[in-house]
Amino acid sequence: MSAHSLSIRDLHASIGDKPILKGLTLDIPKGEVHAIMGKNGAGKSTLAKIMAGHPDYTVTSGDVLLDGESILGLEPDVRARLGLFLAFQYPMEIPGVTIANFIRAALQARLPEGEELEATDYYAKLYAKMDALSVPRNFTSRSVNEGFSGGEKKRCEILQMAMLEPSYAVLDETDSGLDIDALKIVSAGVNALRGPNIGMLVITHYQRLLDYIVPDKVHVMSEGRIIHSGDKDLALKLEAEGYDWVEKQFGESGIKAA
Amino acid sequence: MSTETKPDIEIDRSVGDFRYEMDYAFDAGVGLNEATIDYISDVKGDPDWVRAFRKEGYRKFLEKPMPTHWATKDLENIVFENIRYYLSQGQVPKRTWDEVPDDIKKTFERLGIPEQERKFLAGVEAQFDSEAAYSNIKAAVGEQGVIFVGSTEGLKEHPEIFKKWFGKVIPSGDNKFSALNSAVFSGGSFIYVPPGVKVKHPLQAYFRINAQNFGQFERTLIIADEGAELTYMEGCTAPKFETATLHSAVVELVAMKGAKIQYITVQNWSSNVFNLVTKRGIAHEDAEVKWIDCNIGSRLTMKYPGVVMKGKGARGEVVSIALAGDGQHQDTGAKMIHAADNTTSNIISKSISLGSGRSTYRGMVHVPKHLKGCKNNTECDALLINSHSRTDTYPAISVRGQGNAVQHEASVSQISAEQIFYMQQRGLSEAAAMSLAVNGFVNDLVQQFPMEYSVELKRLIDLEMEGSVG
Numbered sequence: 124m125s126a127h128s129l130s131i132r133d134l135h136a137s138i139g140d141k142p143i144l145k146g147l148t149l150d151i152p153k154g155e156v157h158a159i160m161g162k163n164g165a166g167k168s169t170l171a172k173i174m175a176g177h178p179d180y181t182v183t184s185g186d187v188l189l190d191g192e193s194i195l196g197l198e199p200d201v202r203a204r205l206g207l208f209l210a211f212q213y214p215m216e217i218p219g220v221t222i223a224n225f226i227r228a229a230l231q232a233r234l235p236e237g238e239e240l241e242a243t244d245y246y247a248k249l250y251a252k253m254d255a256l257s258v259p260r261n262f263t264s265r266s267v268n269e270g271f272s273g274g275e276k277k278r279c280e281i282l283q284m285a286m287l288e289p290s291y292a293v294l295d296e297t298d299s300g301l302d303i304d305a306l307k308i309v310s311a312g313v314n315a316l317r318g319p320n321i322g323m324l325v326i327t328h329y330q331r332l333l334d335y336i337v338p339d340k341v342h343v344m345s346e347g348r349i350i351h352s353g354d355k356d357l358a359l360k361l362e363a364e365g366y367d368w369v370e371k372q373f374g375e376s377g378i379k380a381a
Numbered sequence: 382m383s384t385e386t387k388p389d390i391e392i393d394r395s396v397g398d399f400r401y402e403m404d405y406a407f408d409a410g411v412g413l414n415e416a417t418i419d420y421i422s423d424v425k426g427d428p429d430w431v432r433a434f435r436k437e438g439y440r441k442f443l444e445k446p447m448p449t450h451w452a453t454k455d456l457e458n459i460v461f462e463n464i465r466y467y468l469s470q471g472q473v474p475k476r477t478w479d480e481v482p483d484d485i486k487k488t489f490e491r492l493g494i495p496e497q498e499r500k501f502l503a504g505v506e507a508q509f510d511s512e513a514a515y516s517n518i519k520a521a522v523g524e525q526g527v528i529f530v531g532s533t534e535g536l537k538e539h540p541e542i543f544k545k546w547f548g549k550v551i552p553s554g555d556n557k558f559s560a561l562n563s564a565v566f567s568g569g570s571f572i573y574v575p576p577g578v579k580v581k582h583p584l585q586a587y588f589r590i591n592a593q594n595f596g597q598f599e600r601t602l603i604i605a606d607e608g609a610e611l612t613y614m615e616g617c618t619a620p621k622f623e624t625a626t627l628h629s630a631v632v633e634l635v636a637m638k639g640a641k642i643q644y645i646t647v648q649n650w651s652s653n654v655f656n657l658v659t660k661r662g663i664a665h666e667d668a669e670v671k672w673i674d675c676n677i678g679s680r681l682t683m684k685y686p687g688v689v690m691k692g693k694g695a696r697g698e699v700v701s702i703a704l705a706g707d708g709q710h711q712d713t714g715a716k717m718i719h720a721a722d723n724t725t726s727n728i729i730s731k732s733i734s735l736g737s738g739r740s741t742y743r744g745m746v747h748v749p750k751h752l753k754g755c756k757n758n759t760e761c762d763a764l765l766i767n768s769h770s771r772t773d774t775y776p777a778i779s780v781r782g783q784g785n786a787v788q789h790e791a792s793v794s795q796i797s798a799e800q801i802f803y804m805q806q807r808g809l810s811e812a813a814a815m816s817l818a819v820n821g822f823v824n825d826l827v828q829q830f831p832m833e834y835s836v837e838l839k840r841l842i843d844l845e846m847e848g849s850v851g
Binding site: 175176177178198199200203204208209211214215216217218219220224225226228229232233266283287 | 797798799800802803804805806807808809810811813814817818820821822823824825
């Protein structure tokens with residue numbers, strides 16, 4: 124655990140009476156890209172929501188530390204302003220609110236009270252980021268996610284990430300619903316944002332995404348825990364051989380059997 | 382629930398919620414009877430026909446029952462004997478702010494009226510309780526023959542125009558509250574725009590209630606002669622009192638052939654105000670009357686701006702935004718009376734209900750059998766913020782005959798917890814997220830407001846949302 128990491132310590136969480144996370148530990152240092160893979164129902168997306176502070180889930184023990192400081196107990200917006208970003212698997216529509224106004228409000232929320240975001244600087248930055256992500260200019264006047272295709276929604280998430288410049292980003296199934304061309308564009312966007320000042324956690328079901336966003340480490344999640352970690356080759360092996368061998372070898376059922 | 386025991390509703394209303402102590406030179410006292418009406422007529426120096434008009438209005442007010450057979454029972458909590466019907470310092474409206482008495486002037490300065498006037502208005506009238514304290518119009522507009530004065534001045538100085546239309550669009554016996562207004566009216570604007578004159582910048586009136594247990598009954602009459610064009614805006618505030626305050630205005634618009642009148646209201650009443658207003662316009666041939674109505678605040682608002690399309694090709698439009706905060710009831714809508722061929726009406730209504738707030742839409746569209754080529758479009762959308770918020774829609778559309786078209790769409794939606802979480806994840810507080818979603822919901826309508834008013838509207842919505850989350 125370092126002061127410059129997003130660190131999850133023995134995290135237990137549940138929804139209602141149902142435990143979802145059962146002692147999950149993970150450390151994402153700034154500057155690295157980690158991937159979490161796992162079967163459907165392993166709790167991957169739930170982990171993302173719990174880190175972001177979704178009100179439906181209760182953390183029963185353990186901690187989540189952002190640069191050494193616990194963020195559990197903070198409102199979702201406070202966590203966001205501290206530098207945590209979640210690219211949603213299913214981004215919500217906000218009718219009548221344009222992307223330009225939405226991102227502007229989000230940036231304004233990060234300024235001290237009484238300080239106003241400078242409009243010309245803002246638009247200059249927005250257009251520069253849009254160009255870099257190959258997002259057409261007319262995007263900004265559309266309502267957030269309303270009537271967007273799957274690819275547009277994901278690109279909109281990456282644009283927000285580029286504008287908000289988080290220190291840690293969790294990308295939840297960013298590849299879902301994308302065709303190969305959209306996947307390439309979104310991945311290029313994510314790669315452009317990689318660097319020493321950001322730690323990323325990429326949650327995915329398929330190795331396909333990791334051909335484009337090459338991770339420093341790959342973790343396998345099963346039944347609410349990380350059961351195995353490795354380098355990018357682990358993803359290839361999972362793709363080729365499936366999850367059963369790793370669950371058998373490292374998972375709870377495997378351990379019990381041993 | 383009675384007027385006296387209704388609990389305070391904690392909403393930040395800091396903008397309008399202040400008052401300075403006043404000495405009133407003229408006070409009609411508490412309660413209403415013939416003597417009250419004579420007192421008002423004496424103080425104002427009414428001509429005989431106005432005194433007679435008032436007396437007739439009073440009689441009709443007594444005759445008419447409270448409309449509780451269709452409207453809310455909360456109306457029964459208005460205690461007419463406890464209300465003060467006329468209060469003034471005996472002021473004559475001043476033409477410069479320097480002449481306005483300091484105690485009144487500082488109220489309007491705090492509300493930003495003189496500043497707005499300098500920035501973007503063609504003329505301003507500022508009413509304080511029963512009478513206008515200030516009334517002025519830019520010289521260039523006055524030179525075109527535009528008349529913009531208080532109603533008291535209008536009926537005395539321009540009787541030939543005033544008398545022709547006064548009480549003709551809305552007869553005093555139209556409803557119980559128009560009858561009450563007819564009996565005790567004071568203040569409001571009188572505007573006449575001569576043929577072909579297009580007033581570029583808006584004229585504005587600001588209505589301020591300062592006194593407790595008070596009833597404000599302004600009366601506005603606007604006439605746009607052939608081919609004339611005018612935008613009129615009104616703003617209203619009152620401080621928050623423990624007891625009920627009554628605002629019951631009557632607004633009559635007349636658009637002659639080819640004229641256009643746009644009437645914009647942004648009200649921000651405090652939560653003790655009963656706001657019961659009758660507004661109607663007549664559109665002659667090819668004329669257009671458009672009401673843009675934004676209702677925020679009040680305990681109960683009942684308001685259904687109407688357009689009577691009397692001439693061929695006339696157009697009527699109502700664009701309405703209502704925000705019912707906790708404990709408030711916004712009962713609003715529109716009336717469209719088609720009375721000639723090829724007339725077109727459009728109603729767009731959006732309401733937001735917060736907490737235990739309730740919004741009601743009542744629409745009436747009438748197209749008689751003998752008419753041809755008439756069209757109406759009605760859209761009403763409601764947004765509920767909390768699970769115990771409430772919305773009701775009562776459309777009444779009677780379209781008869783061939784070749785008339787009517788279209789009606791309604792929707793109810795709710796801001797979901799997932800939407801709020803999404804916005805919070807971007808760094809917006811829960812209240813800011815709510816505000817943004819609500820502003821998004823009304824965004825297409827707010828675009829129709831002049832810039833300065835849309836900014837004000839956004840700020841008012843933000844204030845309401847801040848008070849409602851937490």
